[in-house]
Amino acid sequence: MILDSKIPEGPLAEKWTNHKFNVKLVNPANKRKYDVIVVGTGLAGASAAASLAELGYNVKAFCFQDSPRRAHSIAAQGGINAAKNYQNDGDSVYRLFYDTIKGGDYRAREGNVYRLAQVSVNIIDQCVAQGVPFAREYGGLLANRSFGGAQVSRTFYAKGQTGQQLLLGAYSALSRQVANGKVKLYPRTEMMDVVMVDGKARGIVTRNLITGAIESHSAHAVLLCTGGYGNVFFLSTNAMGSNVTAAWRAHKKGAYFANPSFTQIHPTCIPVSGDHQSKLTLMSESLRNDGRVWVPATVETAEKLRKGLIKVNDIKEEDRDYYLERKYPSFGNLVPRDVASRNAKYVCDEGRGVNETGEAVFLDFRDAIKRDGEATIKAKYGNLFDMYQQITGDNPYQVPMMIYPAVHYTMGGLWVDYNLMTTIPGLYALGEANFSDHGANRLGASALMQGLADGYFVAPYTIGDYLAQNPNDRISTDHPEFQKAEKEVSDRLQKLLSIKGDKTVDYYHKKLGKIMWDYCGMARTAEGLTKAKAMIKELKKEFWTNVNVLGANEELNQSLEKANRVADFIELGELMVDDALSRNESCGGHFREEYQTPEGEALRDDENFAFVSAWKYLGEGLEEELNKEPLVFENVKLTQRSYK
């Protein structure tokens, strides 16, 4: 199949405007005849569901949490980018576009990214109108800050809880449509499969997480807004429930999966403290604005520190290595996430890590406190410092924080065209669930922007275009395709319940996570990836013969929920390894040790790898087929990223 990205013709700046004019429209009176399913109620899902309902479509919104407001978008701390140029510091739509393309190491589509930068300004307007309490200056206008990797202040924020406030804004819009009767809400309901009729997505099969009931829902279009799959690593900053199941089931039904190995490792997370660890906690990247990253200059000092022979505050200035400031004088501590993460790994691999496990570096506020006073630092980061102290028991006003990179975001996802439609007609993917806008590395404060751009401003146009070209007849869920899908789902769950082996689901999840982190994490090699592939295959076999899932389907059963998700993570893990193995270059978050500059920076191969890898599922046990969507750059010149 030839992947048609459907990028509109014309100059970059006019593509979206032209496209909006060219899309077909559904007559207002006919909109109520169309049903749309939205899976997931995070920023992308809630905003899309609300916007589509406002237009007049009938929307069914699903989430596995007990309320739409719990979606993991809520945990984003730092902020949301928008090319408002309110600060008069030289920002523009083009600059945001350029920064995003460059930050993504030139592995994203120009057209998509430009559109993202364009609608970013509308997002802020929309959120403010909803009553999102963004931070403000004394004059009453909106405040901005600069954020990881950007040299302009274009990030809007609401304390350290920007994701929460944006999500609650979208949730309020969604709630309004629930009250209007245009959205029917299905909380504690998990999507189990996509149902296709005549080659088009026409509905989904779900499991009611309270009763276990397997149910079908039919519609004219299905939107997957189900977030990322970072939990394939077991330990990540994702919520415990975040999973790939919806996207993976769609993939197995024919939706291509793009760039699965592009994962973002966030540099500022609280280090792992022991085997019991269930998840990792992110400390906002904004901390790097004032905190200085360092490790001891020598392995000997680091060893003494790890053994508790010396205290961190006793280490003299000349014995400290502020390695980011040393290597990247112009960006310093604010280098993009992938660069910061990789350098933390390097210094720890050298044996200069600072905690007991040897996998941590310092993020020090001593100088900032000296410069601005404790009160100022407290006003900026008070809640983050409190959170850190709550988790670690250390007081960051007195001793430096310890941080280490952790899996945070997945740039890969379902392949979508410019309209956000997957390779299955009528099936869309929005937000982190798709692959589209961040290339091989996402810039800070851009995830919120993309989720809301897709949901508020892109999907409402492009879905109308699809629906206008399709009849509004409804399909009964008695249709054989629904019946077949329901049976497959039930059979699979029964199979999981009937294995009755002797290892828990978490046992396998942890094992998978370790394989992924060791071989498909911050640095990858062909050798390691080949090894990982064999290990995952073995793990999959063992899982399906020896996992122990307790209880029955017909009840609230968290083991069954987990087992169902982990089974999909294992399959995804294998694909991620395949993808990493096939991409013989380093770009952004994908770092192959074989491909690096003499200074240890990612070495892209634009000649051979300037494409999107889109994987097609061919069947159980078969290798997936790699399809390539060439990336054409007409407006930016591909350069080696340099943050020196």
Next chain:
Amino acid sequence: MNLTLKIWRQKNNTDKGGFKEYKITDISEDMSFLEMLDVLNEQLSTKGEDPVHFDHDCREGICGMCSLYINGNPHGPQQTTTCQLHMRSFKDGDTISIEPWRAKAFPVLKDLVVDRSSFDRIIQAGGYVSVNTGGVPDANEIPIPKSIADLAMDAAQCIGCGACVAACKNASAMLFTSAKISQLALLPQGQVERKIRAENMVAQMDAEGFGACTNTGACEAECPKGISITNIARMNREYFSAVLSSDTV
């Protein structure tokens, strides 16, 4: 450390339920409370016993999904969420009692899992500004004094966990409801629907079967986000000025 856990077990919504005791050993003080329960559940699962069901998701203290009434306090002894509570708050040999949130409007679904959809319905009754996507003015069109924006943000921080209801001796949801009413009453964007919002949200709160406020302040003391009962006073003002002056009869 070694601990004794007294945990509420209830098969489903109709089951009567009761406490069950579990011994758990070798708990590190760096564990979070939920990780301690993970360890218990791994042990139970390995033994073939049904693991303890509890709600949790982000484990960063922001999604509001985790609950648990621990040793007589919602979210345990500290003013934080259960997921951010660490075992260093307990001592070796402690007995820890764990119960679900208790309220008529929060029926128990299984073990420690309760249904908080009543909160969603309160928001649906008016916790929004009725603007459609698109066609809104520029974000800097309406200046908002920093102090007002900050106050609105303080109220907006509510994570909807329900600790206020759990803590209140009357199972009242006034802190939750007032936080949203306050946020939107403070901001210029919320003015248009200010009256109808207060009336409808209070009516829905009552319809859900939450109790009345007796100003004990327990909600504020237990709220993991430190939402102030000043918001309740504001809600009272909003509500009465609305019923006395609105043109809805």
Next chain:
Amino acid sequence: MSWVSKTLNSTLGRKVLMALTGLFLILFLVVHLAGNLQLLIPDGGEAFNKYAATMANNPFIKVVSIGNFAFILLHVIYSIILSRHNKKSRPVGYSITKASSNSTWASRNMGILGTLLLIFILVHLKGFYYEVKFGSIPMTSYEGVEFKDVFAIVSAAYSNVLYVAFYVLSMGFLAFHLSHGFASAFQTLGLNHVKYSPLIRKVGLVFSILIPALFALIPLVMFFQN
């Protein structure tokens, strides 16, 4: 349902009735205390008896006293309605609660305190109000004018150690009831402000100690004078 009854039956409406009636009763306490303090004037009860006569005959005071009874009744009835409603809001209770870590004892036990005060009020009314109004009481005269000698009844009552103890104890209950009720009424009425609320709480605290203490002082002084 009309909007009025709908409002008054909402949880907020009921609370406001509690607050308004409570504040009226607080005001009444001050007036009542001012009158009662005349018992301590060493004039053999002349001032007090004259005051009692004024209170009994002034038409304005009569209306107010009917209102006062009505407010006490409303305060009681609504507290019962609210307590029942609140009880129903948590059909299954907790096995352990550590409420002392998040709220004051008085704030959680307003119902019990109120019930004890209601008993006190009933005994108090029976002992004085009923006797003065409907019982036979001795008369006394000042400058040739006849007055009911209410002072004599009070004085007799306060020579009984049990009666005095009951009074003093009840004023203790009142102190606790007020310690929460005073500031709580303002909060319910929405009168919460960064500048004034701390003041209200301080005044409330002083009020809740001072007024019951002065009330309790009267029987004590009279007991020891006898």
